[in-house]
Amino acid sequence: MIPYAVDYVRATSVAHALAALASDPDARLLAGGHSLIPLMKLRLTGVSRLVDIGALPELRGIEIHPDHIAIGAATTHAELGSHAGLAEHLPLIALAAGVIADPTVRNRGTLGGSLVHADPSADWPAVMLALDARMEVTGSAGVRVVPADAFFVGLMASVVQQDELLTRIVIPLPGPDRVAYRKFRHPASGYAVAAAAVALRYAGNRCTGGMIGVTGVAETAFRAYAAEAELERGFTGSAEEILRIVEAAFADVTPLEDGFADGAYRTQLAKVMLGRALADAARLS
Ligand SMILES: Cc1cc2nc3c(=O)[nH]c(=O)nc-3n(C[C@H](O)[C@H](O)[C@H](O)COP(=O)(O)OP(=O)(O)OC[C@H]3O[C@@H](n4cnc5c(N)ncnc54)[C@H](O)[C@@H]3O)c2cc1C
Missing domain, CATH: 3.30.465.10 (Uridine Diphospho-n-acetylenolpyruvylglucosamine Reductase; domain 3)
Known part of the structure; x- marks a missing residue:
């Protein structure tokens, strides 16, 4: 890495941070630095000023x-x-x-x-x-x-x-009654190749619906609304229901492709992660 000079401002308040951003269009906020600094090291982003908010x-x-x-x-x-x-x-x-x-x-x-x-x-x-x-x-x-x-x-x-x-x-609040998170980690970075967060609501022992967030699969993380609609039809945790829900979740998704996972493999991983998260959540009390 060949470093280049940047201006550094340690913000003392939110107002101070906003003023420091406003006076330089190439200023960027620095929080933990674990995404921004790697980009700067690779010269993938042009930053002239770092406004550090990590300790505010x-x-x-x-x-x-x-x-x-x-x-x-x-x-x-x-x-x-x-x-x-x-x-x-x-x-x-x-x-x-x-x-x-x-x-x-x-x-x-x-x-x-x-x-x-x-x-x-x-x-x-x-x-x-x-x-x-x-x-x-x-x-x-x-x-x-x-x-x-x-x-x-x-x-x-x-x-x-x-x-x-x-x-x-x-x-x-109140938060969901039963939750689960399943992730297939990239073996090198640890980032999600595919992951699903499931949050279910219950009335007694009956699932009344829930919310599903998916990451790793498409250009942005997304709410799997079609799968949530399937959940509303009733969910006891059976294999048939899980199959129906995961098929709905990815029917209209254009998957990301890279050297580690092509689109079909990534979609299959996502279905498996979501299916396991649904099964986990249904089993938890
Ligand atoms: C080796 C490695 C492995 C990782 N593995 C994972 C993983 O498995 N899963 C995962 O989710 N992440 C992973 N990360 C990313 C990590 O979680 C980062 O810390 C996170 O993505 C960015 O947080 P940060 O505080 O470091 O942000 P920074 O790098 O400081 O900032 C990132 C961007 O957000 C902007 N920003 C920061 N805070 C604010 C704010 N409050 N308001 C507006 N803009 C802001 C910055 O200007 C910059 O553009 C990994 C990172 C590394 C280096």
Whole structure:
């Protein structure tokens, strides 16, 4: 790597970060640095100024309220994976945090950085889709709230603009009754070749529906709405139902292709991951 000079600003507040972004169109926010710095090392992104928000207290932490949980965007994967209150109310988060990369990445990488970076193989997008999260995006005009299913707009692209910050992620409570996360890891990077997050609602022992987030398979993570419609018809966890649901999930999906997985293989992996996640969730009490 041959480094090049960049301006570095350690933001002292959200307002300070916004001002530092606004004064340079090539300024970028730096959170954990585990996606941005590799891109810079490969010269895949032209950055003239780094605005470091990693240590901003107003962007960190987890608040539990009666009807929602609010997570600061710069909260790390490790913090999310080890928080007792989150584990109690939204155990899907700890399930996913535990399978992101390795401890080094989990200790530095942040939820907000992962969501804005919008890597098609990242884990958090699927989880936030399945939990129906709301993203709070702050700019000079104030805060706009974007639902998870409108947040990812293309390959490595979210709705967050260069002069905006993702500040909080808000997840409604009560959370789903039964959850599961299944991921087929790329053997080298650990990213998802295909992964599925399943969040089911129950009335007593009867499944009344649920939400399904999928990542790794297409240009963006997505809610599998067609599969959710199948869930509404009734779900006891039988093999026949699972087959019906996974076929619906990927019927209209154009899969990504790369040297590791062509489209047909990736789609098959995704079906297997979703089928296993549905079976896991149905078995949990
Ligand atoms: C070896 C390795 C393995 C990995 N494996 C996995 C894996 O298995 N699963 C997985 O999901 N991820 C994986 N990652 C990615 C990792 O989770 C990153 O930490 C994460 O994607 C980005 O978070 P970050 O805080 O490091 O963001 P940064 O790299 O600091 O920033 C990423 C992008 O988001 C922008 N940004 C950051 N925070 C904000 C904000 N609050 N508002 C607006 N824009 C913001 C930045 O400007 C930049 O464009 C891996 C990374 C590495 C290096």
